[in-house]
Amino acid sequence: MEIRKGEIKSLILEVVKEKTSCEKDLLQMVIEGAKNSNFTQEASDCFIIDNCRNIYLAGFETSAVVATWCLMLLASNQNLQERTRAE
Numbered sequence: 001m002e003i004r005k006g007e008i009k010s011l012i013l014e015v016v017k018e019k020t021s022c023e024k025d026l027l028q029m030v031i032e033g034a035k036n037s038n039f040t041q042e043a044s045d046c047f048i049i050d051n052c053r054n055i056y057l058a059g060f061e062t063s064a065v066v067a068t069w070c071l072m073l074l075a076s077n078q079n080l081q082e083r084t085r086a087e
Helices: 005-018 026-035 041-076 078-086
Strands: none
Touching: 005 026, 005 041, 026 041, 041 078
8 A cells, every 4th residue: 555745744734633632742842843933834734744754764763673683683592582482
């Protein structure tokens, strides 16, 4: 399934518009940063979208590297494989 750039933009903005809690999470901080700037609405939306994309990709990259490293360690250590299977 291919998702187009415009679809990602609209999905992110939809999540931002539906956000009702004022709890200080990362998304709320990005939204507040955009609101407190001198950006136009279009630039503010772009700021939010770019930050959400970067955070998603950074998290994906980190998880992929950790999973690969764990598999490499398991493959190179028979004792560790056996202990992992036992758990």
